[in-house]
Amino acid sequence: xxxxLMDEELEHTAxxxxxxxxxAAREYVSRVRGGDVxxxxxxxxLVVLLIVFSSLRPETFTNSFNFANLLIQSAAVIVIAMGLxxxxxxxxxxxxxxxxAGVSGAMLGVVSTRNDWPWWVGVGVCLATGAFIGLVIGIxxxxxxxxxxxxxLAAFLGLQGLLLQIIGEGGTIRIQSDTVLAIMSKTxxxxxxxxxxxxxxxxxxxxxYRQMAHRRSKGLVAQTPTVWLxxxxxxxxxxxxxxxxxxxxRSRNPLVSSIKGVPIVIPVVLVxxxxxxxxxxxxxxxxxxxxxxxxxxxxxxxxxxxxxxxxLCFILCSTIAAIAGILLASRVNSVTPNTxxxxxxxxxxxxxxxxxTSLFGxxxxxxxxxxxxxxxxxxxxxxxLLNQTAAVVYMVTGGVLxxxxxxxxxxxxxxxxxxxx
Amino acid sequence: xxxxxxxxxxAPPTVSNPLLELRAVNKHFGAxxxxxxxxxxxQLGRVTALVxxxxxxxxxxxxxxxxxxxxxxxxxxxxxxxxxxHNPKQANALGIEVVYQDLALCDNLDIVxxxxxGREALSSGLLDEISMEQRASETLAGLSVRTVKSxxxxxxxxxxxxxxxxxxxxAVLRNSKLVILDEPTAAxxxxxxxxxxxxxxxxxxxxxxxxxxxxxxxxxxxxxxxIAVLYLGRMTAQVEAKDVNHSEIVKLITxxxxxxxxxxxxxxxxxxxxxxxxxxxxxxxxxQS
Numbered sequence: 001x002x003x004x005l006m007d008e009e010l011e012h013t014a015x016x017x018x019x020x021x022x023x024a025a026r027e028y029v030s031r032v033r034g035g036d037v038x039x040x041x042x043x044x045x046l047v048v049l050l051i052v053f054s055s056l057r058p059e060t061f062t063n064s065f066n067f068a069n070l071l072i073q074s075a076a077v078i079v080i081a082m083g084l085x086x087x088x089x090x091x092x093x094x095x096x097x098x099x100x101a102g103v104s105g106a107m108l109g110v111v112s113t114r115n116d117w118p119w120w121v122g123v124g125v126c127l128a129t130g131a132f133i134g135l136v137i138g139i140x141x142x143x144x145x146x147x148x149x150x151x152x153l154a155a156f157l158g159l160q161g162l163l164l165q166i167i168g169e170g171g172t173i174r175i176q177s178d179t180v181l182a183i184m185s186k187t188x189x190x191x192x193x194x195x196x197x198x199x200x201x202x203x204x205x206x207x208x209y210r211q212m213a214h215r216r217s218k219g220l221v222a223q224t225p226t227v228w229l230x231x232x233x234x235x236x237x238x239x240x241x242x243x244x245x246x247x248x249x250r251s252r253n254p255l256v257s258s259i260k261g262v263p264i265v266i267p268v269v270l271v272x273x274x275x276x277x278x279x280x281x282x283x284x285x286x287x288x289x290x291x292x293x294x295x296x297x298x299x300x301x302x303x304x305x306x307x308x309x310x311x312l313c314f315i316l317c318s319t320i321a322a323i324a325g326i327l328l329a330s331r332v333n334s335v336t337p338n339t340x341x342x343x344x345x346x347x348x349x350x351x352x353x354x355x356x357t358s359l360f361g362x363x364x365x366x367x368x369x370x371x372x373x374x375x376x377x378x379x380x381x382x383x384x385l386l387n388q389t390a391a392v393v394y395m396v397t398g399g400v401l402x403x404x405x406x407x408x409x410x411x412x413x414x415x416x417x418x419x420x421x
Numbered sequence: 422x423x424x425x426x427x428x429x430x431x432a433p434p435t436v437s438n439p440l441l442e443l444r445a446v447n448k449h450f451g452a453x454x455x456x457x458x459x460x461x462x463x464q465l466g467r468v469t470a471l472v473x474x475x476x477x478x479x480x481x482x483x484x485x486x487x488x489x490x491x492x493x494x495x496x497x498x499x500x501x502x503x504x505x506x507h508n509p510k511q512a513n514a515l516g517i518e519v520v521y522q523d524l525a526l527c528d529n530l531d532i533v534x535x536x537x538x539g540r541e542a543l544s545s546g547l548l549d550e551i552s553m554e555q556r557a558s559e560t561l562a563g564l565s566v567r568t569v570k571s572x573x574x575x576x577x578x579x580x581x582x583x584x585x586x587x588x589x590x591x592a593v594l595r596n597s598k599l600v601i602l603d604e605p606t607a608a609x610x611x612x613x614x615x616x617x618x619x620x621x622x623x624x625x626x627x628x629x630x631x632x633x634x635x636x637x638x639x640x641x642x643x644x645x646x647x648i649a650v651l652y653l654g655r656m657t658a659q660v661e662a663k664d665v666n667h668s669e670i671v672k673l674i675t676x677x678x679x680x681x682x683x684x685x686x687x688x689x690x691x692x693x694x695x696x697x698x699x700x701x702x703x704x705x706x707x708x709q710s
Binding site for chain 1: 513555
């Protein structure tokens with residue numbers, strides 16, 4: 001406590017804008033110590049997990065086949081979690097997102113396989129199904145005022161039944177569209193993977209540099225070029241390493257079939273996370289979502305149509321879940337009555353929360369879903385490689401989720417104590 | 422604002438064209454009559470304190486002005502024109518902003534985001550953070566607010582006085598003409614109260630009309646130009662602050678009345694002053710002269 005007080009005094013004495021790297025680091029440390037931890041615990045956890053599993057299973061865990069597999073495995077959960085971020089931001093929950101993905105995926109199968117329509121019609125119907133489910137949930141929660149926990153619990157059961165009804169007891173709908181199947185099973189050509197890497201890094205560097213320069217020119221406090229450079233270089237290193245790793249041959253039998261390159265699902269997830277981040281950080285809608293999550297009454301008095309924001313968040317969540325439904329269907333080439341069931345939803349909620357999205361509303365980012373989703377996937381994947389039974393995997397994953405929610409609650413207390421709630 | 426100023430012309434300040442004028446407004450909730458024929462006049466560039474005991478109707482009067490609970494009857498004149506204010510949007514459109522006691526700030530947003538909440542500046546469809554941040558800094562500087570370290574601080578990290586400042590700055594930023602402050606110092610310490618009162622004074626000095634609701638007579642006497650007293654739903658007096666002292670206000674609040682005596686306005690004792698009102702007893706001897 002006394003340390004924190006001293007730090008604050010230090011901050012107050014530093015009146016002139018100090019742009020040094022040391023100051024940036026000091027401010028970050030003081031923020032974390034004040035309880036504003038962001039995705040830091042998840043990143044640290046991810047690093048620890050990677051080290052543990054890499055040392056326990058040096059061959060099977062670290063090879064590029066498993067690495068690509070891990071990313072593909074986690075994609076659907078990550079996408080559902082990105083949708084859940086919107087609902088969690090306004091302090092609500094959607095327990096039905098998993099089966100929303102299942103039902104939407106089934107509609108894709110019904111349209112494109114059973115009726116033999118083009119794949120894009122199927123995808124359109126799939127997304128529309130998700131949006132409609134979100135609309136119904138949103139109206140029940142935001143307009144009528146039934147707690148979201150109950151509405152989505154009912155939807156969880158109802159949609160499970162609907163999925164069974166669509167597909168038939170014990171049946172499956174095969175997905176035959178090559179375009180849909182390619183998302184999870186095909187890879188980009190190696191050169192395209194690298195081109196994408198270059199474009200992403202350059203766009204990020206140019207975008208953030210322009211913003212920094214613009215703020216400087218207007219005399220506002222901006223991040224220092226050193227911090228900017230560190231961020232750009234770390235991003236380039238991280239993505240470069242992944243691209244390099246994925247560009248190698250990872251087929252067990254390269255003569256029969258060669259697998260190399262970035263899986264198509266990765267750019268799909270990246271585009272989604274960029275779009276959603278822009279939506280939340282740069283648009284009026286996004287600002288209002290945070291406001292409603294922070295203080296709904298204040299938002300209402302500021303003239304924000306709170307029920308409309310709530311409704312839109314539920315529609316977005318379910319529509320994004322429908323995208324996950326396409327990924328789920330693409331991954332196993334079919335839709336079954338259990339698609340999106342089982343642990344899918346709980347992993348997704350876990351992913352969002354582990355990544356640093358608060359269950360209390362008002363705090364969270366789409367990118368958190370990626371970090372949290374990777375943690376969940378690494379636990380499941382690594383435990384599997386350690387030949388642990390499903391029983392142990394569930395228990396460990398449950399423990400990780402509890403740990404994450406605990407970190408959230410503790411950091412909130414810490415934040416309240418240091419005035420950074 | 423400017424039009425009213427020019428109309429005011431050479432008239433003496435106290436009787437210049439009022440910004441807001443209520444004439445005989447009434448309000449009842451069901452069978453309960455809360456406001457009886459209340460008159461109120463509010464001038465630009467002046468702080469009008471609205472005082473009264475609990476249940477006197479202060480909040481109801483303010484909510485009527487702000488359009489939250491529209492008045493049942495009477496005249497509502499703004500800048501000399503009769504207007505109908507039936508919802509908060511209409512009040513905002515006239516240039517009326519209310520800063521409520523609970524401030525209504527979002528803790529998870531920073532100062533700039535809170536100042537612009539609900540009316541964000543846009544450039545090509547996206548939020549224009551830079552112009553918002555610049556104007557936020559200018560507004561705070563214009564109000565001589567120097568206590569906040571950075572306008573990008575989360576509101577959660579601000580002290581009570583700073584939060585009050587942000588809430589008031591938000592009202593000012595919205596090009597308001599009349600700012601209504603509901604108990605702005607109720608939860609503040611001595612230094613922060615001082616800070617906020619100075620800010621209230623500055624609002625009026627910058628040409629805005631201010632209505633200040635307060636229970637604290639020291640605050641009222643420190644900043645108010647006019648004092649309007651409500652007692653059981655009736656406006657018992659609207660006087661200039663310089664004409665009354667602490668104990669006289671307390672007497673008015675507790676049911677005393679104004680009487681004219683040899684050309685001078687005096688406050689007469691209420692017939693039934695409740696004995697348990699703070700300060701009233703101790704100051705009585707001084708007020709009777």
